[in-house]
Amino acid sequence: MLTKTQKIELSDFHEQRQEVLGGWPTGREVDLDHAIEYQKALPDAKRFSLAMKTAEQQGSLLLQPRAGVALVPEHIALLKFLEKHCDLLPTTIDAYTRQNQYQEAEKGIAKSSGSGQSFLNGFPAVNHGLAACREVVESVSKPLQVRHGTPDARLLAEITLAAGFTAYEGGGISYNIPYTKKVPLEKSIRDWQYVDRLIGVYEEAGVTINREPFGPLSGTLVPPFISHTVGIIEGLLALEQGVRSITLGYGQLGNLIQDVAAIRSLKELANEYFQKHGYTDYELSTVLHQWMGGFPEKETKAYSVITWGGAAAVFSGATKVIIKTPHEAMGIPTKEANAQGLESTRQIANMLKDQYLPESEELKTEIELIKQEVRTVMDKVLELGAGDLTAGAVRAFEAGVIDIPFSASIYNKGKLLSVRDNHGAIRIFEKGSVPMADSVYAFHADKLSERAAIEGREPCFQMVVDDIYAISKGCLVGRPR
Amino acid sequence: MEFRLEGNHKIMKEDTVILGVIGSDCHAVGNKILERVFAEAGFHVVNLGIMVSQQEFIDAAIETNAKAILISSLYGQGELDCDGMRSKCIEMGLDDILLYVGGNLVIGKTDFKIVEQKFLNMGYDRVFKPEDDLQQAVQLLKKDITQKKVNALQAGQDERRTKAS
Numbered sequence: 001m002l003t004k005t006q007k008i009e010l011s012d013f014h015e016q017r018q019e020v021l022g023g024w025p026t027g028r029e030v031d032l033d034h035a036i037e038y039q040k041a042l043p044d045a046k047r048f049s050l051a052m053k054t055a056e057q058q059g060s061l062l063l064q065p066r067a068g069v070a071l072v073p074e075h076i077a078l079l080k081f082l083e084k085h086c087d088l089l090p091t092t093i094d095a096y097t098r099q100n101q102y103q104e105a106e107k108g109i110a111k112s113s114g115s116g117q118s119f120l121n122g123f124p125a126v127n128h129g130l131a132a133c134r135e136v137v138e139s140v141s142k143p144l145q146v147r148h149g150t151p152d153a154r155l156l157a158e159i160t161l162a163a164g165f166t167a168y169e170g171g172g173i174s175y176n177i178p179y180t181k182k183v184p185l186e187k188s189i190r191d192w193q194y195v196d197r198l199i200g201v202y203e204e205a206g207v208t209i210n211r212e213p214f215g216p217l218s219g220t221l222v223p224p225f226i227s228h229t230v231g232i233i234e235g236l237l238a239l240e241q242g243v244r245s246i247t248l249g250y251g252q253l254g255n256l257i258q259d260v261a262a263i264r265s266l267k268e269l270a271n272e273y274f275q276k277h278g279y280t281d282y283e284l285s286t287v288l289h290q291w292m293g294g295f296p297e298k299e300t301k302a303y304s305v306i307t308w309g310g311a312a313a314v315f316s317g318a319t320k321v322i323i324k325t326p327h328e329a330m331g332i333p334t335k336e337a338n339a340q341g342l343e344s345t346r347q348i349a350n351m352l353k354d355q356y357l358p359e360s361e362e363l364k365t366e367i368e369l370i371k372q373e374v375r376t377v378m379d380k381v382l383e384l385g386a387g388d389l390t391a392g393a394v395r396a397f398e399a400g401v402i403d404i405p406f407s408a409s410i411y412n413k414g415k416l417l418s419v420r421d422n423h424g425a426i427r428i429f430e431k432g433s434v435p436m437a438d439s440v441y442a443f444h445a446d447k448l449s450e451r452a453a454i455e456g457r458e459p460c461f462q463m464v465v466d467d468i469y470a471i472s473k474g475c476l477v478g479r480p481r
Numbered sequence: 482m483e484f485r486l487e488g489n490h491k492i493m494k495e496d497t498v499i500l501g502v503i504g505s506d507c508h509a510v511g512n513k514i515l516e517r518v519f520a521e522a523g524f525h526v527v528n529l530g531i532m533v534s535q536q537e538f539i540d541a542a543i544e545t546n547a548k549a550i551l552i553s554s555l556y557g558q559g560e561l562d563c564d565g566m567r568s569k570c571i572e573m574g575l576d577d578i579l580l581y582v583g584g585n586l587v588i589g590k591t592d593f594k595i596v597e598q599k600f601l602n603m604g605y606d607r608v609f610k611p612e613d614d615l616q617q618a619v620q621l622l623k624k625d626i627t628q629k630k631v632n633a634l635q636a637g638q639d640e641r642r643t644k645a646s
């Protein structure tokens with residue numbers, strides 16, 4: 001049976017809820033009425049959606065790091081250290097919790113206890129439970145978001161939202177295809193409809209929780225129109241369940257014009273599709289992730305990548321920027337390295353905020369290109385679903401109509417190949433089964449022949465590989481050596 | 482990095498190696514590149530992809546009579562996922578299999594000497610950091626496999642000699 005794109009009935013939701021809360025003993029600590037009261041009592045300064053809305057209205061840029069460790073006191077110390085440098089706080093969840101492997105997470109907690117280090121790559125919120133998560137919320141003074149990569153994030157949502165987290169990252173597509181091997185897309189979309197419905201329940205009770213589909217996907221040469229299409233679909237699915245505050249994301253690619261065009265087109269397209277589907281009462285904002293692919297090992301070089309991402313965020317008018325750190329290529333950053341990423345981003349953001357990028361033909365062309373590409377794919381998705389978005393999304397992945405490069409999932413075709421053009425913008429080298437207008441495909445081909453001529457080689461898989469390594473080796477375009 | 486075909490391509494053709502990313506790790510990019518590099522160097526690569534358990538690595542190695550298991554771990558929980566692999570191999574009768582491991586093996590930026598020692602102590606034959614030259618890894622693997630074959634041959638001869646005398 002295909003999941004239907006419609007609001008989950010409250011009775012069905014509560015029935016499913018009992019099963020969800022039984023997933024791990026800490027689930028039983030959650031009481032929805034108390035949770036809503038707790039959320040309502042939070043000060044405005046901790047309300048994520050309010051911070052996003054205000055920044056969007058004022059045209060300012062908010063900075064947010066990623067951060068999470070295995071144990072509660074250490075996690076609190078980490079966040080308290082970072083909140084001096086950022087505007088919004090994260091809690092990054094460990095990879096066992098992301099796969100609902102709470103037993104494994106328990107072992108990671110045990111091994112970390114008293115060892116002076118974290119053996120988990122994030123904070124195992126489900127294992128720690130409601131009271132510990134509230135301790136985290138109560139120890140900081142800025143809005144907190146759950147950042148993860150969980151295909152079935154229902155229990156995690158129940159616990160963290162009840163604990164006073166006011167934003168939740170992810171989506172049924174973006175937290176499946178790049179993050180797992182064999183979770184059926186239909187299942188992850190259905191499980192995320194539950195999360196969105198839960199947030200809809202909070203919304204109906206007067207508590208706005210911000211929702212952020214994960215924009216960068218595999219972080220590896222993803223063309224803007226692919227991630228935009230996924231973001232818009234997840235945005236629509238969230239609105240359907242009663243979510244109101246939505247932040248759509250994009251991972252910086254490195255060519256400034258393309259990056260600026262990406263954020264601008266994302267906002268315009270989202271408004272277009274949301275309104276076309278009958279939604280008017282929503283708060284839309286955008287987030288740019290600093291470069292999500294491989295980083296240079298040397299910290300001095302990493303700083304350049306970080307600040308260039310800061311520049312792209314400012315010039316594109318993104319509401320928020322997710323920062324990287326000088327430790328990116330090597331390992332999870334120390335709190336100091338994390339703060340250094342924030343500080344260097346703050347410096348460039350402050351220096352650029354009074355400047356602007358002049359309008360140009362090139363910029364206009366890129367914006368129009370992305371819009372046309374997204375519309376072509378979205379038309380096909382809706383056609384495949386015969387008007388039903390979920391069915392359309394599932395069939396689109398089956399048919400390779402949406403295809404995310406370098407994904408891990410067996411439910412992704414992996415036929416689309418992208419590569420940089422001579423100026424570093426990402427273009428399509430092989431479209432696989434992704435629908436594209438002939439003129440658009442020809443535009444990509446032209447751009448690539450320009451690079452091919454200069455390098456004296458045809459576009460080929462080796463060129464893709466060279467581009468994957470390029471930034472980590474000191475360049476944007478992976479020239480032959 | 483380059484993808485040159487190696488000269489002794491044919492000699493190695495038969496040797497099977499198992500490749501995969503261990504644990505709950507989803508990092509797929511390096512895995513796709515490693516598959517290409519080792520295949521182009523003449524190995525028969527059985528790529529199990531991401532999120533592979535110790536048992537799956539071992540089952541595949543037994544099934545294909547593999548000479549080596551090449552394990553990646555990028556996401557930081559490698560220390561938890563990789564421990565016990567050697568004893569499990571021995572338990573399953575893979576006494577002589579080569580175990581290579583590489584990636585961002587521990588949580589946080591750590592002196593590679595410490596990381597290397599940690600994984601050598603766990604019973605891995607060689608440990609690689611992300612920036613290591615892959616062609617060098619290929620050469621080391623060829624050398625190690627050849628050495629194992631020589632050792633096996635010698636052991637065989639010794640055995641025959643003992644029987645004869």
Ligand code: B12
Binds near residue numbers: 552557589
């Ligand atoms: C792209 C990326 C992602 C993408 C992955 C998409 C996908 N499906 O592949 C996304 C955004 C989804 C992602 C998610 C996460 N990521 Co990530 N990611 C990266 C990043 C930026 C690049 C990785 C990459 O593709 N590199 C390019 C390839 C070609 O290189 P490679 O992967 O290193 O592989 C090469 C070498 O390592 C070597 N090698 C690897 N294995 C072996 C084995 C042998 C035998 C040999 C010889 C060589 C070898 O050869 C490979 C080919 O050249 C790295 C940081 C970086 N390197 O800059 C972080 C990084 C690996 N991620 C990290 C983490 C922690 C995560 C998350 C847990 C989220 C989090 N807490 O921050 C989740 C993972 C969840 C999960 N279940 O696994 C950490 C790991 C930290 C640590 N070890 O201390 C890193 C280092 C970033 C950081 N500094 O925090 N990530």
